[in-house]
Amino acid sequence: MDFALDARTEELRQRLLEFMDSHIYPAEPVAERQLAEADDPWSPPPVLEDLKAEARRRGLWNFFLPGEHGAGLTNLQYAPLAEITGRSPRLAPPALNCAAPDTGNMEVLAMFGNERQQKEWLEPLLRGEIRSAFAMTEPDVASSDATNIGTRIVRDGDQYVINGRKWYISGAMNPNCKILIVMGKTDPSAATHRQQSMVLVPRDTPGVNIRRGMHVFGYTDGDHGGHAEIEFTDVRVPAENLIAEEGSGFAIAQARLGPGRIHHCMRLIGMAERALELMCRRTLARTTFGRPIAEHGVVQDWIAEARVKIEQLRLLVLKTAWLMDTVGNQGAHTEIQAIKIATPRTVEWIIDKAIQAHGGGGVSQDFPLAELWAAARTLRLADGPDEVHKRSLARRELKQYLPPKGA
């Protein structure tokens, strides 16, 4: 057992930290200004393209993707880097071409896409030229139970015809979003987990009706392309747009979610570090009742708690990454659930305290805290609410004490 980072990770960390200082943090107010003055509320700020160019030039690119297509890092190597990008979550991840939902979509295409699909969609995504979206969640059912999905994908000759309604499809309102991966049922009579399939749907296909942007605690996340509600009405795509095979949708979704969840958790830890830093700085700078706020016992309690919680979370995320690298996503199932349960709520708690320490400023647009909070809190229900993960984890824990079947 060894808790030291390897040399390559350490070297990339230093380079990334330097890039954060020299480019990302200075770009935050620039982006804020550009967004305030923008005509299109669903496009990223122009400064982002500069950041992408610079990051790519520096070799800070596609860290998230193991194997030949990406930077060749393991999950364990990527984790400390992803954490750093979480300190500026609106700019740093897309600047490094490491932003959801593209990351998950690239993974799907890299793992399950055929050559044509990779050429047409994966390659421009890897170059950061286009964006993509992942259309799974539906407004009409409790999507935390994936078997509830109602969208139909029906084979008609050499085409698939798609009908259904999706929402919270992140990034889909970005004009640069060119391709949607759509999950739906091809065979409702099949076994529960073989009913679903995924197809590639270009965003400009007729019948794809992007109706509105969903809000998240008042935020539209417009600079990330929002969270679209989309109606699919008799949408037709070539049959060759099917990913893998019919009935493989559930398995692909599972494969996609593991890395997606850990990436979120890595970044959340960076968000927590940012919030803690802001809390320390603010409470040292302001005074009540004759003392800096930082000297009040309750505030010190928050600061200590934040540190104690962050250290534990980070280690669990790192160990999970290591397990994914060494025994595979399936072998890391419990740990992936554990970090998905523990991280958003804990980081939410830390940000909440940082907000409280900032008074009115904490809930305002003058600090990133309220927006970070909304992101952390939403992750308690996105990708499966905590309660579903806990139920599943508990059942696995209990199973080891059950008599073997047939006994």
Place this chain on the structure above:
Amino acid sequence: MDFALDARTEELRQRLLEFMDSHIYPAEPVAERQLAEADDPWSPPPVLEDLKAEARRRGLWNFFLPGEHGAGLTNLQYAPLAEITGRSPRLAPPALNCAAPDTGNMEVLAMFGNERQQKEWLEPLLRGEIRSAFAMTEPDVASSDATNIGTRIVRDGDQYVINGRKWYISGAMNPNCKILIVMGKTDPSAATHRQQSMVLVPRDTPGVNIRRGMHVFGYTDGDHGGHAEIEFTDVRVPAENLIAEEGSGFAIAQARLGPGRIHHCMRLIGMAERALELMCRRTLARTTFGRPIAEHGVVQDWIAEARVKIEQLRLLVLKTAWLMDTVGNQGAHTEIQAIKIATPRTVEWIIDKAIQAHGGGGVSQDFPLAELWAAARTLRLADGPDEVHKRSLARRELKQYLPPKGA
């Protein structure tokens, strides 16, 4: 001791509940639509004027104000009515002319305003013709310690000259907001709690620069007139605009805050009841893993907790109202602090669970939950953060065990 409502309160409750059903709830989607189509983001939806007219016609008006100027209710009688309005907090309180910050401002004018001030500002406020704002919080200091306030109010002949910067001045961007009550220091050399004064500043006075609307977790609360940042630069008002006397600002603020805090708490309880109802209805209507969500044990736990918490909060708010009626705001000091500490955080917890039970819908604009949540959470730091109230309450608790001074 008797926990039954008196006949007048019970009768008003029935009439108010009927009004909620017949007018307020049906107006919610109307208001939503009007706001989406409005040109001016800082004005209330037109339907509100209809609601006001109807409420006034029905005698559901100015409940909040004890004594001759208002409806003649005690705090204890008002509490169950205010709770009901909290179920639709964007429409019902203003419809009944019982919305903050006007309520507090009317109280100040009724208690401390002279005849001219009452005629000019209190009367149109009581008739619901104009709106008002209360300018106390400042961006540059920790305003939870009122002695930190930096705005200066300097006597110059028969005028006062005001310089300073305020923020989170709720309602001040509403074009119908005509008058600001501004708190500032007239005499920095006086005893700590005699330095501050309050003056009436018409919103259109030269030098009053309304700079922008502050956000609250992504919301602008535009239909309530937002939360303005205001710069006061050499703003001149007649000396007769002083409320009460120089040095009385801190005392007036304290007098204003007691009722203000309890009104917030009353409405918060209504918000909690609304959230609980939504949680029950939603979890009965949706299914995961073969059962309605409402049958999952963890969700039942939330529902039970919500009920158990609401019952306790309501009683403490009612007792506090009774104390204010019987021994005065000063005698209810501990209880006012106690409800200010307990209510926002508890209601926040309840709304959070209702959000979680709604999945993505919970954080969206399709349900009132996310916005209710932002309101509840913000009240943990508005009007003094919980921590300041707890510190003060604890000191009073400890004092009874100290040896008497001079002993």
Place this chain on the structure above:
Amino acid sequence: MDFALDARTEELRQRLLEFMDSHIYPAEPVAERQLAEADDPWSPPPVLEDLKAEARRRGLWNFFLPGEHGAGLTNLQYAPLAEITGRSPRLAPPALNCAAPDTGNMEVLAMFGNERQQKEWLEPLLRGEIRSAFAMTEPDVASSDATNIGTRIVRDGDQYVINGRKWYISGAMNPNCKILIVMGKTDPSAATHRQQSMVLVPRDTPGVNIRRGMHVFGYTDGDHGGHAEIEFTDVRVPAENLIAEEGSGFAIAQARLGPGRIHHCMRLIGMAERALELMCRRTLARTTFGRPIAEHGVVQDWIAEARVKIEQLRLLVLKTAWLMDTVGNQGAHTEIQAIKIATPRTVEWIIDKAIQAHGGGGVSQDFPLAELWAAARTLRLADGPDEVHKRSLARRELKQYLPPKGA
């Protein structure tokens, strides 16, 4: 609505407070010493008989029992008195003949006992001459589901024959405990809630084997007669020892539990007040890092929280008592469950903080805190664990949103 105590309650409160100061608190160290030197670990300290005599002389007696047999107080009148006795829970309740389980047993006999049963058992209990026990909980099943009960009570001619095993039968090891009320199944084939009956079993009946005293976090509660494990082997009692009728056991248990639960909650509030007082006194008296512990912000936070929580709990307990008086135990069902859920855990929290503020002393025998804590914590699972109450309360909450049956 009125939150003032009535004159009779206020007068009794004053007399009781005086008795606490003059007799109960001074008896605490005496009892401690007597117990340390006692031969029989299962008997109360001799000083208790003096306290009983004095309390009876002062008319501080049988407060708990409404109606002719008792002091004629309502539940609402009894509540503030019971709270005071909770400040010294080992001595004050038995001194006033208001200690569990006798109170519940007297209620059962007063409500359901026939004349002979009342004469033989109720009268000496009311005079405080004997003690009693209530034998319901069983070690072999989850007794929180009362239908699980396994003890059999079988009619055999003019006798009942009892077989089964019970545990945590409080008070049963006290040599002065003369009578057991035993719950068991008379007809396992009847409808679920008509299977059980209750019979009176004199403690010295052959076949009643008191095996051992169960512990509660290391405490034996010997001075209360412990918590016995009892084996009933072919125990025979006359058929006339049946309480009420066959099949009425479940209903009687329910009737008994309502008052029992609220009495526990009343006393718990007194325990919380005692703990808070001890916390204040201790933290004012000791110094760390150059300041009295009471000046550290975290400790003030605990003190404020304790006060805020206690005020809410007390009001809910009082309202519950009022409901029991005005609409009956059945009408107060939700509130009885609510206080049973809220009170033990909250008081546990408060005592825990008082312990922490005392350092090593807090867990020791030198302060009552650790023992109070064990009592509070155990009440989270006694008389039905919190989780069962929450489940039941939630189902009732949800029911109002269900379509009416047959609709």
Place this chain on the structure above:
Amino acid sequence: MDFALDARTEELRQRLLEFMDSHIYPAEPVAERQLAEADDPWSPPPVLEDLKAEARRRGLWNFFLPGEHGAGLTNLQYAPLAEITGRSPRLAPPALNCAAPDTGNMEVLAMFGNERQQKEWLEPLLRGEIRSAFAMTEPDVASSDATNIGTRIVRDGDQYVINGRKWYISGAMNPNCKILIVMGKTDPSAATHRQQSMVLVPRDTPGVNIRRGMHVFGYTDGDHGGHAEIEFTDVRVPAENLIAEEGSGFAIAQARLGPGRIHHCMRLIGMAERALELMCRRTLARTTFGRPIAEHGVVQDWIAEARVKIEQLRLLVLKTAWLMDTVGNQGAHTEIQAIKIATPRTVEWIIDKAIQAHGGGGVSQDFPLAELWAAARTLRLADGPDEVHKRSLARRELKQYLPPKGA
């Protein structure tokens, strides 16, 4: 970074797990019986000597001590082994000669003792022939601030004379406890952290008056030699019994506490695992409302939470051990505090849930849970209460944002 155990640790783990199964768990009921029948309440059960002989024979001995005197394991290697012993904390640690307070005392003697002291006391301790105690905490002051210590150690010729009162001196009532390490002030006029010294005091020295055993939530921990209150009245020991030099007491205490705290945390994790296992087994075996308790959602929530919390704690403890091995105790300061804060309270929570799942059995002597709970809860205040550690940790966190001194 690598999360796999090394081969030696893995091999020792297997051997230790086997020993637990073959000897420790079977000895638990034996010990229980022996203790119930014992004459001397302050001696360990005889079976412990058998276990020690067997453990030593198997080479499962003195794992805790790095370096030549012990088994030569690093902290990181010891941690997973200590965790396993925590599953049976009354028997396994002493069976392996790895029980507090001997471990800390052996460390002190190994690091700071001179040759004579090592020969006389360390060697028999290492062989498990005698026990020892560490006398630091005092009843009359808040010992969490070590500068408060009042015991005096005064040089008088070639002797030291000790006067003072100590309590919670664990193990000191065990007749086999032969030596006390006593902390006191040799020079109250020295700098704050140079006032204290430590001396070795044989337990049978005249003037050492062992007054009583302190309780811990009703437990006396008699089989561990209890927690003595000791009065030192003119106790004289040779000057050569001084450990290291005068004024080094505070530094030695700090050196001793680091390993002591991590050992506690390691074992606490084993306690949590034991509690979780018991919770799973019990809830699978019992039924309420027609289903095994384990199928109720709230119970599954507890189980999942327990697993999620344990995984995080374990990693933080392991990383702390690794830091102690690689950068020293001083470099691991923050992490040692973090585990001291996080572990007891979290394990307390887990055990509490296991207790709740056991109903009455949970608080009884029939399961180890209540006693495990008392141990975990007490560690929230032993060796410095959580609050003191949090205050210190927060100050270090804040320091990095302060301008450098002199700037």
